[in-house]
Amino acid sequence: MNGTFTHKLLKQSLLTTTTHFPFPQNGFTLTSQQCGTMLQSFTNTKSFTKGQQLHAQMTTCGALRDNNYLNTKLAAFYASCGRMAEAQLIFDEIELKNSFLWNFMIRGYACSGCSLKSIALYREMFGFGWKTDKFTYPFVLKACGDLLLVEIGRKVHGEVVVSGLVSDIYVGNSLLAMYSKFGDMGMARMLFDRMLERDLTSWNTMISSYVKNENPKEALAIFYMMGKAGLSVDGTTLLGLLSACAGLMALKPGKALHCYVIRNRAEFSNKFLRNALIGMYSSCNSIAYARRLFDEVKLKDTVSWNSMISGYEQSGDAFESLRLFCKMFTEGAGPDEVTIVTVLGACGSITALQFGTSIHSCLVKKGFCVNTIVGTSLIDMYSKCGTLTCSRRVFDEMPEKNLVSWSAMVAGYGVHGKGREAIAIFHAMIAKNILPDEGVLTSVLSACSHAGLINEGRQIFHRMTTEYNVKPTSAHYSCLVDLLGRAGRLDEAYELIKSMKAIPTSDIWAALLSACRLHQNVNLAEILEQKVFEMNLKGVGSYICLSNIYAAEKRWDDVERVRAMVRRKGLKKPPGCSFVEVDKMVHRFLVGDRSHQQTEYIYSKLEDINQRLKEAGYKPDTSSVFYDVGEEVKEKMLWDHSERLAIAFALINTNPGTTIRITKNLRVCGDCHTVTKLISKLMCREIIMRDIHRFHHFKDGFCSCSDYW
């Protein structure tokens, strides 16, 4: 093969060339054009090995020397296989680079995780004055979107407009995707609305983008527009819509989609949709439906398990979540990072410390990478299980921390009443130039409130707007009200609420009411009663609080009025429920529970403790019993409380001196708090109890909350 082809002559020459390359291995000979066609087909099918063999053969027979056409095809082949090192070498050797070659290189880098290189190459191409075409932009825009390079992305957008390619549907769709990755749904929507032509991808991009940008409502709106335009959907559309339903907790449209999937089973029977349906049902609090679907899936993959495990976890049934996790192993499925993170969350919510710890040690043993997300989950798990030192160890050993990791540590110190440590961590975070967000500020303010650090809390609240540029939300106001309220500055707290520009939410009023109970301020409570009645509270907490305040004054008529209101509104107090872990098994006790195997022992243990405490001068405080029954019955009801059952069970089944860790779903009642303090002294046990608000570390007859909770 002699002679050098110039770019312009390339095509023509190929058509006229008759030179054949000998292929020694099989005796065939091929023309340059035939080689090119084969390369093209390997490029399209990403047949790397075959292409590589052809490359070797072409090198051996000298076909590549000075052959711009074949070298271009070869570079494109490597680029499409994601072998950018090989592609780049050939690319550098090619003198006459055409758009085809540039495009393949840009695509190769964009699709193999080197977006930055992809953009740089585009800049070079653009700078050389090469004509970009409709095949260039989709990848450049993808690269900008993936890297969140907003400025560069906008600039490229401008170049798209100048080039006149903006009306190309692929380019247009890529622009939509890019702006949605930037979180700029306004721009994406404007472009979408102005598109002359839209295909299914355009609609799907809008739907999944609205879902990702936490606007599921608009995602459904786009779907309705689609329906009006008489368009049909595909699997991608359905996945987006199912996520939207999950986000909106919209069971009805979710079910309708499920029906649609069933009716078109042939087309939509895939694991993605099955898992999305499981996720949708569990997000919509229809865990039983989710489970039914899950059980019907024959070939469960890790994601199926994860969806179901996290479904239980998020619907508050961590117990079942852990059971399913164990079942996962017996059925031969393997967990991944998502499983671990989900299960650690479940461990935290029911204080399964031994369970969580064994997962942690498995991770270490198996050399599983403890990355930021897993590390943060561990911090949270240990802190929720009452072992802050372990949280801190994980935190200190984490190679990379992000805002969430810092927040978890701040929140951990906070719920354990260690306000100073929480503030120290918060400031260490600031010193690392990490900008605080709403979440971490809520945690640090709540830490101040649990520890009674008034000045510090007020100072941080003030800095929110002046330094951190975070607008206080109702959660922050409620922390501050809580803080002032605990310190007895009820008037100041009330004034703060009145000074708010936004309408105070129910949790803010609840915080103030709770302070009224602590300081037994009946006058203010009477004023707040109206607020409590007006607001459509889903929980019964504020009513109980109000009732307790009146009960303490022995104003039984008022207690009855509050109780009547609860009945009228059809609210129910959720049953108290406590968890305690013994020998790697978590045991759950409901109030008055008699279902446990050891029930007889538990109740006789409680009777025994009751006797001993009474001898020591303990007098039951029945004021928190919400029901109108005789005093003796009330006293009995107190001894049925779930945390006492859990404590008694733990006392029976653990060695003397072992710390007892308990988690309760409600606030600990006054009498249980007193009794637990006494038990800690009487039985020489440290008892760490987490209630709905915070931790109580009981030791030697005292509690870390100093009786403010």
Added chain:
DNA sequence: CTAGGGTTAG
């Protein structure tokens, strides 16, 4: 050539 799908942390 574009979206490309499901499950995860404060």
